[in-house]
Amino acid sequence: DAGVIQSPRHEVTEMGQEVTLRCKPISGHNSLFWYRQTMMRGLELLIYFNNNVPIDDSGMPEDRFSAKMPNASFSTLKIQPSEPRDSAVYFCASSRIFDRGAYEQYFGPGTRLTVT
Amino acid sequence: DQQVKQNSPSLSVQEGRISILNCDYTNSMFDYFLWYKKYPAEGPTFLISISSIKDKNEDGRFTVFLNKSAKHLSLHIVPSQPGDSAVYFCAATAGNMLTFGGGTRLMVKP
DSSP states (O other): OOOOEEEOSEEEEOTTOOEEEEEEOOTTOOEEEEEEEETTTEEEEEEEEETTEEEEOTTOOSTTEEEEEEETTEEEEEESSOOGGGOEEEEEEEEOOBTTBOOOOEEOOOEEEEEO | OOSEEOOOSEEEEETTSOEEEEEEEOOTTOOEEEEEEEOTTSOOEEEEEEETTOSEEEETTEEEEEETTTTEEEEEESSOOGGGOEEEEEEEESSSOEEEOOOEEEEEEO
16 A cells, blocks of 8 residues: 555745645545644644544634545645745544544655745 | 643663653543654654553563553653654544644664
């Protein structure tokens, strides 16, 4: 298995532009998570999906952020409009849900976003 | 409110010696704990985990200890190797969502 795939690996954009980050989870996994890593806040969960349905988006910082999972093999995280404070590394992770919850999550390589 | 804390941002250890990374948590509902390792420019990778019904789990050079009464867990690496140099995150969960600590950068010197 190729693992979790994220694209692009690096994104540099100007303030005000729309940014779309993409994720392909591991085949057979039914939970998908979007995280953001910054020096100040560490690794924080933004949103997660179970069986393509958003379950908890309380970590999404504001309305400029949105996430979708149209099918089991693809998810997007969109920022519109982007701001310099959105600069961070964004990780996607996937997991298989068991009866007691999803435990071991497998992370993608991340997308390093720089907003100038 | 940080529910999972790693109070040491960095740790330096000599090759062959033991590395001990510590993690404290506040939420008594957490029932499963994990350690992840992260190299630069890569995503975190799962290392080892422990259920709250256990106090120790061992996998090769890696052992995780859980002290529920103290709400404390630790990761022991013996013997430490230069390739273990990375950032280590502890995480805790009571269901689907993981709450991560801030990470500890481990440097193993040859």
